[in-house]
Amino acid sequence: MAAKKLSLFDRHIIVQALGASFQKLNPATMMGNPVMFVTEVGALITTIGLFFSSPGESVGFGLQVAIWLWVTVLFANFAEAMAEGRGKAQADALRKTRTHTIANRTLASGAIEQVPAEMLRKGDVVIITAGEMIPADGEVMVGVASVDESAITGESAPVIRESGGDRSAVTGGTRVLSDQIKVVVTANPGESFMDRMISLVEGAQRQKTPNEIALIILLSALTIIFLVVILTLKCFGLYSGISFTITVLVALLVCLIPTTIGGLLSAIGIAGIDRLVQKNVLAMSGRAVEAAGDIDVLLLDKTGTITLGNRQATEFIPAPGLKPEELADAAQLASLADETPEGRSIVVLAKQYGLRGRNISEMPQAAFINFTAHTRMSGVDIDGRQIRKGAPDAVKNFIGQDFPRPVVEAVESVSRSGGTSLVVAEKNRVFGVIHLKDIVKGGLKDRFTRFRAMGIKTVMITGDNKLTAEAIAKEAGMDDYLAEARPEDKLALIRKEQAAGHLVAMTGDGTNDAPALAQADVGVAMNTGTQAAKEAGNMVDLDSNPTKLIEIVEIGKQMLITRGALTTFSIANDVAKYFAIIPAMLISLFPEIAPLNIMGLRSPQSAILSAVIFNALIIVALIPLALRGVQFRPLSAASLLRRNLLIYGLGGLIAPFAGIKLIDMLIGILPWS
Amino acid sequence: MVGRTPEYLGKKIEAYDVKVSVLAVLVLCFSILGFAAWSVVRPWGIAGLNNTGPHGLSELLYAYSSAVGNNGSAFAGLTGNTPWLNTTLGIAMLCGRFLFIVPVLALAGNLARKKLVPESAGSFPVSGLTFVILLVGTVLIVGALTFFPALALGPIVEHFIMVGSGKLF
Numbered sequence: 012m013a014a015k016k017l018s019l020f021d022r023h024i025i026v027q028a029l030g031a032s033f034q035k036l037n038p039a040t041m042m043g044n045p046v047m048f049v050t051e052v053g054a055l056i057t058t059i060g061l062f063f064s065s066p067g068e069s070v071g072f073g074l075q076v077a078i079w080l081w082v083t084v085l086f087a088n089f090a091e092a093m094a095e096g097r098g099k100a101q102a103d104a105l106r107k108t109r110t111h112t113i114a115n116r117t118l119a120s121g122a123i124e125q126v127p128a129e130m131l132r133k134g135d136v137v138i139i140t141a142g143e144m145i146p147a148d149g150e151v152m153v154g155v156a157s158v159d160e161s162a163i164t165g166e167s168a169p170v171i172r173e174s175g176g177d178r179s180a181v182t183g184g185t186r187v188l189s190d191q192i193k194v195v196v197t198a199n200p201g202e203s204f205m206d207r208m209i210s211l212v213e214g215a216q217r218q219k220t221p222n223e224i225a226l227i228i229l230l231s232a233l234t235i236i237f238l239v240v241i242l243t244l245k246c247f248g249l250y251s252g253i254s255f256t257i258t259v260l261v262a263l264l265v266c267l268i269p270t271t272i273g274g275l276l277s278a279i280g281i282a283g284i285d286r287l288v289q290k291n292v293l294a295m296s297g298r299a300v301e302a303a304g305d306i307d308v309l310l311l312d313k314t315g316t317i318t319l320g321n322r323q324a325t326e327f328i329p330a331p332g333l334k335p336e337e338l339a340d341a342a343q344l345a346s347l348a349d350e351t352p353e354g355r356s357i358v359v360l361a362k363q364y365g366l367r368g369r370n371i372s373e374m375p376q377a378a379f380i381n382f383t384a385h386t387r388m389s390g391v392d393i394d395g396r397q398i399r400k401g402a403p404d405a406v407k408n409f410i411g412q413d414f415p416r417p418v419v420e421a422v423e424s425v426s427r428s429g430g431t432s433l434v435v436a437e438k439n440r441v442f443g444v445i446h447l448k449d450i451v452k453g454g455l456k457d458r459f460t461r462f463r464a465m466g467i468k469t470v471m472i473t474g475d476n477k478l479t480a481e482a483i484a485k486e487a488g489m490d491d492y493l494a495e496a497r498p499e500d501k502l503a504l505i506r507k508e509q510a511a512g513h514l515v516a517m518t519g520d521g522t523n524d525a526p527a528l529a530q531a532d533v534g535v536a537m538n539t540g541t542q543a544a545k546e547a548g549n550m551v552d553l554d555s556n557p558t559k560l561i562e563i564v565e566i567g568k569q570m571l572i573t574r575g576a577l578t579t580f581s582i583a584n585d586v587a588k589y590f591a592i593i594p595a596m597l598i599s600l601f602p603e604i605a606p607l608n609i610m611g612l613r614s615p616q617s618a619i620l621s622a623v624i625f626n627a628l629i630i631v632a633l634i635p636l637a638l639r640g641v642q643f644r645p646l647s648a649a650s651l652l653r654r655n656l657l658i659y660g661l662g663g664l665i666a667p668f669a670g671i672k673l674i675d676m677l678i679g680i681l682p683w684s
Numbered sequence: 685m686v687g688r689t690p691e692y693l694g695k696k697i698e699a700y701d702v703k704v705s706v707l708a709v710l711v712l713c714f715s716i717l718g719f720a721a722w723s724v725v726r727p728w729g730i731a732g733l734n735n736t737g738p739h740g741l742s743e744l745l746y747a748y749s750s751a752v753g754n755n756g757s758a759f760a761g762l763t764g765n766t767p768w769l770n771t772t773l774g775i776a777m778l779c780g781r782f783l784f785i786v787p788v789l790a791l792a793g794n795l796a797r798k799k800l801v802p803e804s805a806g807s808f809p810v811s812g813l814t815f816v817i818l819l820v821g822t823v824l825i826v827g828a829l830t831f832f833p834a835l836a837l838g839p840i841v842e843h844f845i846m847v848g849s850g851k852l853f
Binding site for chain 1: 685686687688689690694697698699701702703706707709710713714717718720721722724725730737738740741799800801802804805806807808809812814815817818821825826828829830832833834836837838840841844845847848849
């Protein structure tokens with residue numbers, strides 16, 4: 012499932028959503044959304060009212076109001092169906108990874124039988140050979156294999172899966188490219204990781220998130236208030252000598268209750284999860300997406316997240332009396348056969364000292380010594396010389412004497428700056444020090460600065476010593492660091508931050524990360540990680556890119572802002588609708604009220620109709636905004652509030668005045684009016 | 685609107701808090717509009733009125749608003765001493781004080797129990813001009829939305845009639 016960006020106007024989705032809008036008219040479904048339920052009841056009442064026409068009211072007017080009320084309900088349903096349709100399209104893409112495969116199940120007797128993948132149960136053991144599809148989620152028991160996981164990650168490079176350790180989880184629907192592995196199945200059909208994701212994305216199992224529930228309570232309360240307002244208005248009207256018709260009262264009610272946000276609310280929630288899926292992140296619940304917006308502490312692993320995975324040589328510091336070229340020459344010789352990224356970076360750096368590129372094949376007399384965990388050195392024996400490079404203490408043992416003072420100082424200064432030093436030496440001569448540095452990923456510093464402006468603290472987690480950690484954290488522009496961290500330290504740090512009232516997000520992939528992932532408010536497990544890590548977290552990143560945590564937080568915030576902005580807009584809209592409808596209702600008895608008709612609408616009926624039409628159309632007009640989300644800017648809360656209040660508050664106050672006036676004018680030029 | 689779930693003074697506002705706050709608002713809306721509407725459609729309800737038309741409605745709306753607000757004043761044009769008005773104004777006053785206080789106390793208790801969220805640049809700012817505008821705007825809009833239709837038939841229309849045709853009630 013490559014991160015596919017769906018067009019907002021995908022024809023297939025729109026056609027399906029149109030059909031679904033009518034199916035959703037079922038009152039049992041509508042009950043879940045009190046605002047739209049009241050609208051539907053209102054539409055029903057006006058429709059029935061058509062057959063009992065009240066005096067002084069044309070059937071044509073009643074019919075138009077009734078039609079537009081139904082359209083309002085349909086538009087709201089359409090918004091939800093659009094969001095669900097987009098989710099379904101994503102889910103279908105995920106489901107395509109599921110093909111019917113035949114699994115080789117091993118029986119207790121040791122015999123192998125072939126069964127369809129759907130018949131596999133938790134605990135079954137299957138054997139998968141190169142070229143075969145992995146039939147179900149599982150854990151590698153025996154063997155090591157390279158697996159093509161492009162079906163779920165979109166990443167074409169194969170990954171290694173092996174028994175034990177942190178890379179033992181395999182996902183159903185991916186293909187084994189080499190070797191043979193024995194896998195114990197960890198999920199029953201329909202309960203696998205992917206199945207749960209699909210149903211969540213489809214919205215089938217969507218539960219309302221806490222913030223959504225709070226907002227629905229607020230919207231329901233507003234609906235009740237307006238019901239009271241309308242009912243009492245009927246009484247006040249009777250006292251004043253006006254008998255407001257049911258049609259007019261229902262029209263006013265529907266215009267006042269927050270139909271805009273009521274109609275778009277679930278679409279916003281579904282679209283939030285959908286946006287994560289487009290980033291190849293699967294959230295276990297909508298709640299997690301919402302929590303992401305509240306995060307104010309980010310725990311980021313150093314390696315892979317903040318720094319590129321590998322250290323690189325950045326500097327040669329020669330021993331006293333030597334030229335840098337001499338050190339570079341020795342370092343290059345010692346690293347020629349060193350295929351590690353560090354070794355290659357030394358060769359690259361040496362070239363900058365004007366050295367001719369050497370080739371191993373030119374030196375048949377050379378014996379290359381590989382790095383081992385025991386010697387902690389690598390190098391070359393050539394022409395009777397033994398050149399070695401390695402950790403300072405290992406090289407010291409090798410040469411059997413202390414380093415000259417300046418070399419010791421160079422090693423210390425490299426550590427202070429957060430780097431790692433390698434000493435290059437031969438039997439009785441020290442050439443100097445190579446400075447290996449963690450390379451901080453580009454653009455992170457800016458990003459962290461913006462995060463700070465948003466009130467989010469970033470903490471770097473690393474197994475490095477304090478000195479190195481501090482230097483890198485400073486270079487990356489992070490607020491804090493946790494050095495020499497063990498998994499339990501991570502968990503302790505999360506607990507400490509949470510006790511202080513913070514919400515913490517982290518990424519992890521190992522089984523030993525699982526407790527911390529479970530404890531964190533947002534725990535993003537890497538897809539390459541173990542099953543335990545994936546179960547513990549509440550999101551999974553299919554691309555296994557820890558930097559994505561930052562984007563997850565942004566999507567969470569964007570969803571919450573969209574919800575708040577549209578609520579504000581919806582309520583601010585009511586002011587204009589009052590100025591359209593109230594004068595229209597009173598003018599027959601009190602012509603003096605005319606100045607209140609500040610929009611100068613043509614007739615009472617046209618005024619009421621314009622307000623109802625605006626109320627319906629604004630839902631459709633805002634569907635793209637609800638699905639895409641408002642534009643996210645990393646600003647402080649104060650400037651965000653100012654900005655959004657101006658756009659959605661003031662905009663929501665003004666827009667309907669213009670909109671209703673425009674609709675009124677359009678109705679005016681219709682031939683039959 | 686700042687990309688976080690709502691919080692006020694470091695306390696998260698959740699479903700329960702919203703529920704009890706809107707309950708408090710509903711009590712006010714019910715007791716003012718409800719009693720006034722009941723009064724105007726019954727002969728014994730309008731028996732105390734000395735003025736007709738929009739002014740009479742203003743008198744009743746004012747009396748109930750004032751009673752619910754625990755003030756208890758009324759226009760001189762309203763004879764408050766009728767059995768209906770004595771009873772309902774009294775009940776409105778009780779609602780405005782005690783029915784209102786229950787959800788507010790529940791809200792306070794629940795908020796006090798909550799963990800404090802430390803303030804940061806990402807917290808919703810509750811001081812400064814922006815918040816003042818937001819708060820005043822919300823109070824005005826929600827308040828206006830609740831009472832505007834009733835007021836339109838009362839003082840508002842009365843004003844326009846007075847300005848337009850010089851007619852008084």
